[in-house]
Amino acid sequence: MTWTLMVPRQVERLVVKVFNTEGAEAGSLELPPVFQLPVRKDLIRRAFLSAFTAMLQPKGRDPMAGRRTTAKYWGVGYGIARVPRLPNGTARFVVSARKGHIAFPPTPDRVLREEVNKKERAHAIASALAATSRIELVKARGHVFTADTLPIVVVDDAEENIGDSKRAREWLSKLGLWDDIVRSQEGTGIRAGKGKMRGRRYVEPKSILFVLTSYEKPLAKAVRNFPGVDIATPGNLGILHLAPGGVPGRLTVFSKTALEEVSRKFEVVFL
Template sequence: MAKKVNIYGLDGEPLRSIKLPEIFDTPYRPDLIKRAVLSSRAARIQPYGVNKNAGMRTTAESRGPGMGIARVPRVKGSRYSAAMRGALAPMTVGGRRAHPPKPEKKYAEKINKKERRMAICSAIAATAQPELVKQRGHKIENLPEMPLIVSDEFQSINVTSETRDFFIKLGVWPDILRAKKGKKIRSGKGKMRGRKYKKPKSILVVIGEDRGIVKASRNHPGLDIVNVRNLNAELLAPGTIPGRLTVWTESALTQLQNLFAL
């Protein structure tokens, strides 16, 4: 028998109840979810490689045996000057790389269509399991129930302060604050490459149609908002860990079964 859940209005109070789609009864498959997320990540990797002449633009050559020195290619010049330094060879400063990355390498991690669809369905079902959501670190103490379904009026909000007030009434605001406080500086050289900060993920909002809600809510820390047609395993299970705290609109819920039917 399908489980019944409430639909909440903009005042945070239940309006009516509906039956959950059968997709929420999908078995829990963390192995498939992980495969789907890794496949999605691999598809975004940009091929890269080195210039084939890198480290080779030099006049250096080996002086051969009989000189009492190693047969390392050396820059031409006076025997007693700094020009005796090695070059060209992989172990020398400025020399070529022994095994450089090649742009023709295939980074794609392929996954079957049915497996990917099954992974998305399983990740959707995991959003309705409180133990998995809590295990991810989300704050669910103030939630009235799971999954959280809101009326389509939510999609017409176009002011950020109104979304904040609604999230407070719904009980998901503590999780957004958790993401805000969890922001930290990344260790290592990654912080010099356009990714200085690491930010936790908070709630995922799935909508059926954008009537202004995307601009109104996208500035909240850790929050992702997506149309149900663009839903994927990586949004539902960041870091390959299922059980993300998710808020669904009524229209998004009605489209689920047709979009991701097995």
């Protein structure tokens, strides 16, 4: 699906370097107009919350939980608390009693999901794309790199010719990006709280996002297990990839063809 976005004209289009499979500069490229959009942090935050909360599943309690009992109120004159009791004197039903009901149980009627309009979501994704070219925003997210232009664009041959992790590490080192993966590895730690018991034991900072033409490319398989790395294609590139936590400025690597597909998806009309 193609989205047409109408925005005020910004500064001149940015020119970025194109790198080859050896990590050397192989030319330059003019970024598509979508990278000229202003960064709307408010829209990005809303779109992120919408995508994040869409994964939540409502849960609730049985309305009769803790209330299925034969206990009755005995009345006054027994010198004990006036709560429903079984014939043997055991209290039931009330919140403070064993096997009683919960005071304020979770309810499936609670609104968990943030709703966002389709055009707002498209504008937020395009704005998050533009943020990947802003060096100050990428550094503000905590990414570590030495490149002087962003995003990083590589030739299409890199998707095919870099097929193992050892070569991928050497290649990323030449591009000045490997330090960000080291940062993610050093920042990985055990989660605080009960998430440790629920299959979410470790917290891993996000590092590089690779936008490639396919998940089956050798480069995708070579880098997918690096700490904090995510793989995306132009067809499913979303706000969770571009702005984790609702914060724009993800350090991103595009293949040349993938960048062209992204530019066709977001057509920008300047006023």
